[in-house]
Amino acid sequence: MQYTPKELEEKWQKRWAEARVAEIDVAAGGEKYYMLNMFPYPSGDLHVGHGRNYILGDALYRFLRMQGRAALNPMGWDAFGLPAENAAIKRGIHPRQWTVGNIAREKEQFERWGILYDWSKELASCDPGYYRWNQWLFLQLYSRGLAYRGSAPVNWCPSDQTVLANEQVIDGRCERCGSEVVQRELEQWFFRITAYADRLDAGLDSLDQWPDKVKTMQRNWIGRSVGADVRFEVPAVGHAITIFTTRPDTIYGATFMVLAPEHPDVETLIADNPAREEIQEWIDRVRNMSNLERQEAGKEGRFTGKTAINPFTKEEIPIWLGNFVLMQYGTGAIMAVPAHDQRDFEFASEFGLPIRIVIRPSTGSVTEAQTEAFTVKDESGIVINSGIIDGLTPPKAIERIIDEIERLNIGKRMVRYRLRDWLISRQRYWGTPIPMIYCDACGIVPVALDQLPVELPLDVPFTGREGNPLAKDARFVNTTCPKCGAAARRETDTMDTFVDSSWYYARFISANDDTKIFDSSLVNRWLPVDQYIGGIEHAILHLLYARFICRTLFDMQLVNFEEPFLRLFNQGMITKEGYRDPSEGMAWVPLGEVEWRGDAPHRIGSGTRLLAETGKMSKSRYNVVPPDDLIERYGADTERVYTLFIAPPEKEAAWSDEGVIGAYRFLNRVWNLGDQLVEMKGGTDGDASKMIRKTHQTIAAVTTRIERFEFNTAISALMELSNAIGDYVSGGGNDVAALRGCYSTLLQLLHPFAPHITEEMWEQLGNENFILISKWPVADSELMKEDALTIVVQVNGKLRGQVEVPNPPVEDVVLAAVNGNEKVQQWLAGKQVVKTIYVPGKLVNIVVKG
Numbered sequence: 001m002q003y004t005p006k007e008l009e010e011k012w013q014k015r016w017a018e019a020r021v022a023e024i025d026v027a028a029g030g031e032k033y034y035m036l037n038m039f040p041y042p043s044g045d046l047h048v049g050h051g052r053n054y055i056l057g058d059a060l061y062r063f064l065r066m067q068g069r070a071a072l073n074p075m076g077w078d079a080f081g082l083p084a085e086n087a088a089i090k091r092g093i094h095p096r097q098w099t100v101g102n103i104a105r106e107k108e109q110f111e112r113w114g115i116l117y118d119w120s121k122e123l124a125s126c127d128p129g130y131y132r133w134n135q136w137l138f139l140q141l142y143s144r145g146l147a148y149r150g151s152a153p154v155n156w157c158p159s160d161q162t163v164l165a166n167e168q169v170i171d172g173r174c175e176r177c178g179s180e181v182v183q184r185e186l187e188q189w190f191f192r193i194t195a196y197a198d199r200l201d202a203g204l205d206s207l208d209q210w211p212d213k214v215k216t217m218q219r220n221w222i223g224r225s226v227g228a229d230v231r232f233e234v235p236a237v238g239h240a241i242t243i244f245t246t247r248p249d250t251i252y253g254a255t256f257m258v259l260a261p262e263h264p265d266v267e268t269l270i271a272d273n274p275a276r277e278e279i280q281e282w283i284d285r286v287r288n289m290s291n292l293e294r295q296e297a298g299k300e301g302r303f304t305g306k307t308a309i310n311p312f313t314k315e316e317i318p319i320w321l322g323n324f325v326l327m328q329y330g331t332g333a334i335m336a337v338p339a340h341d342q343r344d345f346e347f348a349s350e351f352g353l354p355i356r357i358v359i360r361p362s363t364g365s366v367t368e369a370q371t372e373a374f375t376v377k378d379e380s381g382i383v384i385n386s387g388i389i390d391g392l393t394p395p396k397a398i399e400r401i402i403d404e405i406e407r408l409n410i411g412k413r414m415v416r417y418r419l420r421d422w423l424i425s426r427q428r429y430w431g432t433p434i435p436m437i438y439c440d441a442c443g444i445v446p447v448a449l450d451q452l453p454v455e456l457p458l459d460v461p462f463t464g465r466e467g468n469p470l471a472k473d474a475r476f477v478n479t480t481c482p483k484c485g486a487a488a489r490r491e492t493d494t495m496d497t498f499v500d501s502s503w504y505y506a507r508f509i510s511a512n513d514d515t516k517i518f519d520s521s522l523v524n525r526w527l528p529v530d531q532y533i534g535g536i537e538h539a540i541l542h543l544l545y546a547r548f549i550c551r552t553l554f555d556m557q558l559v560n561f562e563e564p565f566l567r568l569f570n571q572g573m574i575t576k577e578g579y580r581d582p583s584e585g586m587a588w589v590p591l592g593e594v595e596w597r598g599d600a601p602h603r604i605g606s607g608t609r610l611l612a613e614t615g616k617m618s619k620s621r622y623n624v625v626p627p628d629d630l631i632e633r634y635g636a637d638t639e640r641v642y643t644l645f646i647a648p649p650e651k652e653a654a655w656s657d658e659g660v661i662g663a664y665r666f667l668n669r670v671w672n673l674g675d676q677l678v679e680m681k682g683g684t685d686g687d688a689s690k691m692i693r694k695t696h697q698t699i700a701a702v703t704t705r706i707e708r709f710e711f712n713t714a715i716s717a718l719m720e721l722s723n724a725i726g727d728y729v730s731g732g733g734n735d736v737a738a739l740r741g742c743y744s745t746l747l748q749l750l751h752p753f754a755p756h757i758t759e760e761m762w763e764q765l766g767n768e769n770f771i772l773i774s775k776w777p778v779a780d781s782e783l784m785k786e787d788a789l790t791i792v793v794q795v796n797g798k799l800r801g802q803v804e805v806p807n808p809p810v811e812d813v814v815l816a817a818v819n820g821n822e823k824v825q826q827w828l829a830g831k832q833v834v835k836t837i838y839v840p841g842k843l844v845n846i847v848v849k850g
Helices: 005-019 048-066 082-091 095-112 128-143 193-206 212-222 248-253 276-287 291-296 342-351 394-407 504-510 520-526 541-555 627-634 636-645 657-679 689-707 711-730 736-750 755-764 811-819 822-828
Strands: 032-037 070-072 074-077 118-124 147-157 162-164 182-191 224-234 239-245 256-259 301-309 316-322 333-336 359-361 381-383 411-417 436-439 443-446 478-480 487-490 531-535 568-571 574-581 594-597 600-603 611-616 788-795 798-806 832-839 843-849
Touching: 005 095, 005 627, 005 636, 005 755, 032 048, 032 520, 048 070, 048 531, 048 568, 048 574, 048 627, 048 636, 048 689, 074 095, 074 504, 082 095, 095 118, 095 627, 118 504, 128 147, 128 443, 128 504, 128 541, 193 212, 193 224, 193 411, 193 541, 212 541, 212 568, 224 248, 224 394, 239 248, 239 256, 239 333, 239 411, 248 359, 248 394, 256 301, 256 342, 276 301, 276 316, 301 342, 316 342, 333 342, 381 394, 394 411, 504 520, 627 636, 627 657, 636 657, 636 711, 636 755, 657 711, 657 736, 657 755, 689 711, 689 736, 711 736, 736 755, 788 811, 788 822, 798 811, 798 822, 811 832, 811 843, 822 843
Parallel strands: 032 070, 032 531, 074 118, 256 316, 531 568, 788 843
Antiparallel strands: 147 162, 147 182, 224 239, 224 301, 224 411, 256 333, 301 316, 359 381, 436 443, 436 487, 478 487, 574 611, 594 600, 788 798, 832 843
């Protein structure tokens, strides 16, 4: 019987769907395990790079099911957002039409991959039944002072009269019309995440099953800094300007001050500066740059012409403006200590500002002619030229100077965070409407809870130009005030889509409940999520916002946990070669226009030699591998096995078409073995002990490796087992009972990776129920033992041979085997044996001299 993947895969996909094998009653008992893939944005066709994430999750799910766990594996759609708007604009259709069509397409692809989800709990963030609870959550935060309206800069296109996301600004210009983008201050809505900064930072210590890299990224984003606020008097403005520093021990070395261009005192400081117009032009240019662009632009500055008073040296120090100082961090003002801060050193060097050394190494010295800052802040430094803190180490000096700052009442000890409040307003159409109303008499008024959801109208004209269409739809905007009943206006901003994904993990537990956000009793049983799977690109914003919202739900007494995800796994990306044309500005070339001449790629037609470049799969690079053709030719099981075999799943992996063929051949071998077994007549010939031993060793190996997410080496062990079974058959063995047992175990162990072929062969062997619900094999430690054991032999610690002895090893027998080994004895000839060291079951080390 020939292996024909297409027919058998369609057969089993249909059977799984009809039997609803992945549906679970969350109210029932059992050993629960909640696993979750980050829900995707429905963008249309998925490629094999996307597949790695979901195939990996499905393999884990099937493994858990076979272990008897009550495993929950739901799926939903992160369906709102800018990409849908842009795609709809490009195609001249409504974002909902684009989104719904993509959801249907991706569900079809999940099915073709053989991925099982509990679709009875499906949710989509663009469904009013879901985003109603976004709005409910917003109102709960508003009532607690955690949602507020404030001013924030936005990217504004004056031609299109619309706000642009950062992704829509290319080199400072609108990606649509090319107009120069300007920064504009708008009143917008924020969530007060900074109120939870300390808890979010401290909570990272409890996440011992998260990757260290992710925790470090979050900790850096939160940016907890311990230091002091210090007031520097500024005669020109008539009051002090407060700086924040983490190095108050260097205050005697502060030789200038730098303000952010947006600092509120800047206008006064430059009012009578002869170069005011030029300085203002520079300020406007800097303010129109993103924070990242400002950091990458190099050190730029302008002198205000004014000075501040260093409160300890009493010296006048110049006040500069710098592009690298941000209002969003600290106070928007810094004291600059160029001798001991590299950024300040580079700025001072650029503009000829004084550098004063106030810390030296505990041994040695630094000079004014230094070429970089001496930044030590531990016990290896000694403070100098600093009055009351002379001679102290930096840690002790920091404590002493802060005490003095507080005694003089010129500042105080302070903990600050780089984290800023979460700006959730989007002047976009395709998102959750913010449930607030503006009344001339009552001010800002929340929508009544019983009036939720505020539905997004689907019949508004949508062109993507001239601003947010909600603001122009009188039917949506015009309403009545919930307080006084007078005419009022709805908020037309929509919510950041990260709000949608900040709590969805809890909604899956009672996805169809229209009376409350979720069932707390069930959520408290099933959560935190036992295993969360997704890309490293979500390490900061999504995961941080989810941790924040979970804490707010905890404070509302809706959940009894603060961390939503117990374990986190980040899969690596799959890469593939693409080709660039150097004659066209290194433009990417479609694969259909590439031909190979000798060992080099060339462009068909022009004959230009192309440059190959391996990178992330992307439609813009023309290097995506669509799964449909692959599945048609080799089957989904082949793609699944190759995807998980290609490399450790957390590592980047390069896609190889030849490697796919290798996975296909492996599955063909498994199929042919089963085919032979089905046709084999009863027999008991042949010693099956070696095959049985290999089977139990493989059970132990595969079980452990799946638990450790070592899927590639688990598949490698299965390949070895299939070879052992094949060797037994080809060697004439026909102990059908032993063979059937070992082959059945192979199918069970292989099922998480190749579910279709294993279900088919399981049925061919006469089993009535799904292999999915069969019991995961358990290794017998006695049957795993080898008849013989290999012992390493060393002479003076260097490998000189090995011997085989019966298992379990006996020391006298081992040493006798060593003495009888000719190769080892050659290394001992003419030498005196000082001692012999035996490490039971592992090695013998003979120490000699002479």
